[in-house]
Amino acid sequence: MVSDLVLVEELPDAIKESVEAYVGCLAGAARKEDYLRLLRQAGFENIKIISQTSYPIEAMANGATAKAVMNSVVIKEEDVKRIEDAVVSIKVSAMKPQWLKRGARQ
Numbered sequence: 873m874v875s876d877l878v879l880v881e882e883l884p885d886a887i888k889e890s891v892e893a894y895v896g897c898l899a900g901a902a903r904k905e906d907y908l909r910l911l912r913q914a915g916f917e918n919i920k921i922i923s924q925t926s927y928p929i930e931a932m933a934n935g936a937t938a939k940a941v942m943n944s945v946v947i948k949e950e951d952v953k954r955i956e957d958a959v960v961s962i963k964v965s966a967m968k969p970q971w972l973k974r975g976a977r978q
Contacts (some may be wrong), residue, residue, distance in 0.1 A: 873965050877927060878904040881958040901959065908964075916966035927959040 877903050903908070911919050 873922070873963065875961060875963045876907065877901045877959055878907045878962055879892050879958050880904055880960055881954070883958050904960070904962065906937055907962075911964070911966055916968055919964060919966040922963040922965050924960050924962045926956065 880903075883901075908921075910921060
């Protein structure tokens, strides 16, 4: 089981290009469908999204990294809502087949 931030929409360019946002895992977050595809490619099966919740801008704004992003990037008011709509927190359950755990080949 893992919990991670993923994107369901593209981030504004100012955030995607921000070093601070990248360090804070925001700009570097994967699109949800890519994240799930990468899990499948890594050999995981029975992949299930247990929960998906929005990541409110207030939560982002309270973090040290988010504060650094806000101080270093000029964000338009209309982009603030786009950021909030783009980022979600997901909890994913998945299993790795026994033969992959042992390093054996099929």
